[in-house]
Amino acid sequence: MFLVIWHCIATVRTSHRVSDQIDAVKSLASLALDNKLYKKYIVQEQGLPxxxxxxxxGACLYAQIAAADALCVLTNDQNIMDKVMIVILRLLKDAPIEVQIQAIELVTEMAEQYSITVYDSVEWNVILPIVTLLSAETSTxxxxxCCAEALWTLAAxxxxxxxxxxKTRAMxxxxxxxxxxxxxxxYYCLMTIxxxxxxxxTDIxxxxxxxxxxxxxTKAVVDQLLGxxxxxxNPIQQIPAIRSIGSLARIFPSHETRIISLLISLLHNKHLTVASEAEIALKKFTSPxxxxxxxxWKSVMKFISLPALMRLIGGGNRLQRHRWDLLIILYLFYLYQHLRGSRH
Known part of the structure; x- marks a missing residue:
């Protein structure tokens, strides 16, 4: 196997056939992924230069993509990663669509594989062209x-x-x-949101x-989430939308009842995770x-009574804790209102 590694490195270094270089680069990346010892050996044998x-x-865009992919597998050296990102940025601007897709997929892989600090020095560059391509009418x-998935991975x-x-006005x-x-x-747009x-x-x-x-x-995002x-x-799409609404609970005015009634209607949803996320979101609206x-809380009480909420509390299912938390919050407000009324 070490002979194969030597042969691949030599081919990348000396071959005049681009197709042979690309095959050799992909082989090196594959070997590095399969075995950490091979990865170490490729680096030791000066496979990176x-x-x-x-x-x-490289005169071929596909060779550059293959080299960038292999380098991401073989090293996390900051200087090399910056060089990879510079090439990716150029490809996002000038390359054909099929190459842009490969470049964006590589950004996603890098975001998943390495610490996000890799992007700290260049994130203002890589995000803007991705958002631009996401919104371009000429984009397939x-x-x-691919752009939406990359944004989600970068945002996570x-x-x-x-x-x-x-800041790119992507919302x-x-x-x-x-x-x-x-x-x-x-789905990827919802996950990014x-x-x-x-x-x-968490950040006021x-x-x-x-x-x-x-x-x-804001209005556009909220309207689409509610829609x-x-x-x-599809619960896979409903769940991130519900979580987003819950995260934004503090921005909604007191007269906003459509959201409250919608979340309450989901407490009866047959999909347990959808019902659970609705309960968590309601807690964020009624939390002190x-x-x-x-x-x-008063809006909640217009749409659901305490006995009705009590009936929703099942026997031992995984939603029980969230429902009890919500019930406790509502009951405390009920006592507060009752005591406040008795003083008058």
Missing amino acids: PLVKLLED DELKT KSKTNCMTIT LSLAKLVEKERGKLR MEITAVAE HFRCTVFKTNAAS VIEESR DNYLCFDH
Whole structure:
């Protein structure tokens, strides 16, 4: 096997046939993925320099993509990763669509494989062209789907990336895609929104900046989330929409009853996770941490009585804890209102 590695490295370094170079590069990446010892040996035998040269100077776009992919498998060296990203950025701008798709898929792989700190120095570059391609009329459905998946992966657990995404004015584009698309593209857009709203839930400055109640983008996002919750029969799409609404619970005014009634209707949903997420979202509306919790509690009580909620509490299923938590919150507000009334 070590002879195979030597042969592949030599082919990448000296071959004049691009197809042979690409095959050799893919073989090196495959070997590195299969065995950590092979990966270490490729690096020791100076397999990285010819890959970097092919990445930077390759006349074939597909050879550059193959080299970038192999380098991501073989190393997490920051200098090399920056070189990979520079090439990816160039390909996103100038390459044919099929190459752009491969480049974006590589971004997704890098985001999944490495710590998000890999992107700290260049994230303002890579996110903008991805958002641009996601919104371009000339982009194919496959390209848009890859862009949406990449945005979701970049946004996941990264407050910085979520902020960068919103600075590109992506929220309105995501809302429009949720409205008109279906399948994976719609799902990845919903998951991206879910990650961004999760950051908004814990960061008041971000929430007030990105999700202003009178902003067109906020209205568009909320309307589409509610549309998915109300009209979709696909739990895979409903669940991120419900979570997003729950994360935004603090932005809704006291007279917002449509959301409350919609979430209450989902408490009877046959899909256990949908019902559970609805309960968690309702808790965020009525939690004492929410400034308008008392007003939201009164809205809840218009649509559901305590006995009705008691009947929803099953015997030992996994939803029981969330329902008891919600019941306790509602009951405490009930006592508060009762005691307040008795004083007058």
